[in-house]
Amino acid sequence: MSQLPYKTALVTGASSGIGSSVVKALTEQGITVYALARRADRLNSLAEQTGATPIVLDICDTDELYRQLTGLEVDILVSNAGLGIGSTPLHKASREEVTTAMNTNLLAAMHLINIIAPGMVARSKGHIIHLGSIAGLYPLFSSVYGASKGGIHMMCQNLRLELKGTPIRCTEICPGRVETEFFEKAYKDPEVVKKIMTEITLLKAEDIADAVLYALSAPARVNIGLIELTPTEQMAGGLVSETVEK
Template sequence: MADFTGRAVLVTGATGGIGAATVRRLVADGATVYAGGRNVDGLAALADETGAHPVPFDLTSEDDVRDAVSGLPVDGVVNCGGFGGEIATPQDTDIAVFDKVISINARGSLLVIKHVAPGMIQRGRGGAIVNVSSQASLVALPGHISYGSSKAAVDNITRVSALELGPHNIRVNSVNPTVVMTEMSASHWGHPEVGPPFLAQMPLGRWATEDEIAGPIVFLLSDDAAMITGVCLPIDGGYTCR
């Protein structure tokens, strides 16, 4: 169990499964948590449950992001806000959907880093940023042209940010989870012709849980990972080792 007493962490996408699990884990470990997202009612419920501080904003609006995060006195950031988009081939993809996926997943993560990093640098305490990417950035998955492309961009944002922010003792890493069987995931992975063949290729052969993603996120935020930066960490049951 890491000790985050005296530290503050911003978690975007905080009302989603992985985001909420991360908020709960950080609060349990003593952190002051700022829970970001668009779902005002969901943020209020999470705040009532955990004591996290709700910070509503829209990841697609730079003004919103700037106003919400630039003044937060945080030592850590978890970019967990995301959008799945569609299941489509390159030739069939809806470019409007592609643009939305890129805007939320990649551009949104970059905007948060852009507007939170200056304050972290100015405070001089260092810190850590963890971007929630996907196994879809590491291997090609059928139908994932939009989502996989957005997460590949997130991984590059991670590496470049690690390079640029390292001199300020700010570490930047990604986690690349396999499927967590949320309601959103079930719309694709829950189909009998999709899920079982996928799991058959995974050494551990099961879906991940939210807590199994939150744990490595919190590790990368912690002092136990003090020499780890620029890493894209698969949390995928071995799927990408094939």
Template sequence: MTISSYTTALVTGASSGIGEAVARTLAERGLNIIAVGRDAESLARLQAETGAVPIVCDITDRAALAAKLNGFEIDVLVNNAGVLSASVPFHDLPADSIDAMIDVNLRAAVHLTQYCLPGMMARNRGHIVFIGSSAGLTPHPTATVYGATKAAISSFAQALRLDLLGRAIRISEVAPGRVETRLYRDALGLEEAQRRLYDDYSVLQPQDLATLIETVLDMPQHVDVSRMEIFPTTQAVGGGQIVKNL
């Protein structure tokens, strides 16, 4: 079951970064895109350029999101929305930052998956993609709660695949290393993120992940790519070490 077998893809966190790149890539392949995000202006631009249906919504508001999704038959779900509220040691992490990461990175993805699954099961087709992180596979400093949410997503994705064995519904997790997105900029600030994480480093771009997801969706039905780890060539597998460009 390749991309041509699907009709509609729902992409969260589609206002920018990985989500926007995925939405644009899948739209180019002919899928109808439902783009969920918080930035109305960015989603309006995405709609104008790709035909995506924009849904401006707080992804943690289950009732509001479900009401806006009513009537859509979703074949592909890309759970991309995520937050890294602060890059500080756990003992300095504000309580509201802990709640935000758990609510967005984990709870919202789990609930949205449960919302989309009945339709996929009834049609016996579908593909659910989770954007994880190297921080969910290997401990990273100052990423205690963020890493915990991504580790939970990884475990959830693998267990969900077991629950769906025998059905034509595939589950894939993408666990990237350092990607140049707003995630770090929101945590560190634009200039600090650029200085500490991007200047002098080779890092992944959102389109790199979008291309990988496109490839996975295009695999034959009998192939289920359950987990993919993707890193810059300057970052070690596991994500624990990244070196500057030579």
């Protein structure tokens, strides 16, 4: 029996890393979970471990997204699917990099709300959780990735206003560096990946799943709007200056 005030959930980007950990955490709480991702083999393995229902789907295939998910009734939406693509400076990035980053990290999340939130409002029950990033809160390293996550941040802030008068809660979770496959896909240079993964002690995917459970388990009168969590050795902010070559 679930200790949470919800019964069902949809988790995107569920085949690895944070998404997989969230699926495991929710099923352990007795939640019926729909786990969505592209990789069927990993999803099926996760389903065998947890009892989650796999949905094999590319989050950027908008037509298929609406076809498969319209009418799906869930109490929890954990919008986690995303890519680290977009680390290339905007003035050097390819058209494909820009489009893929925005479609995956931002537009797909907006479509998910468009599909799932009306049912939550109609049933007067629901909690929408988005996995953002500290890159969406602070200038760190990338215009493209930062814009995609900054868009998530402002969407979450405005979503709270749009859902005023309903009991639907909205939470944005903004992690720093997490030990997942993220950096291997974000950077082509293995030496860069190695440095990022080893120079400090990173968060674990389970730490983010714990934050999800914390937000979900708060009393109905409480909305945890934003959780920012980073490795102890990582912090955002400070002054960076560089001489311009003339």
